[in-house]
């Protein structure tokens with residue numbers, strides 16, 4: 377059973393960290409993007425409560441915060457999975473069929489790009505060149521690089537390592 381008190385304490389300490397960052401800003405005006413970056417690095421994603429907190433602290437409308445979060449693709453409102461999967465769609469990987477690899481992950485996991493599986497185990501993203509073109513097509517799970525992924529069977533066996 378989880379410890380609700382512990383979770384609350386943890387969340388509270390994350391908010392404190394963010395609050396300290398905001399309080400130490402020399403200039404609050406125009407700092408929204410920097411604050412959201414910091415918030416995402418602290419919380420891992422930007423849920424509505426965090427956006428409200430930022431809006432209140434910076435004295436800007438929540439709608440403005442939401443607008444920025446949804447405009448920039450590097451901000452996310454969904455928590456990443458325990459094992460974030462990134463399929464490289466850079467040129468070298470793409471010409472070797474990484475779009476099919478991406479499709480195989482989508483089918484295996486039942487999620488689209490930017491989504492997380494219900495059990496929280498995997499999230500799926502696409503990346504531009506990760507600098508390992510010699511291994512194309514390349515997939516990363518967390519920090520681990522998998523190269524020369526060409527079949528559905530490979531995709532399945534990689535996923536099984538984490539299941």
Ligand code: FES
Pocket residue numbers: 464465466467468469470504505506507508509510512514
């Ligand atoms: S294009 Fe995929 S690693 Fe370079």
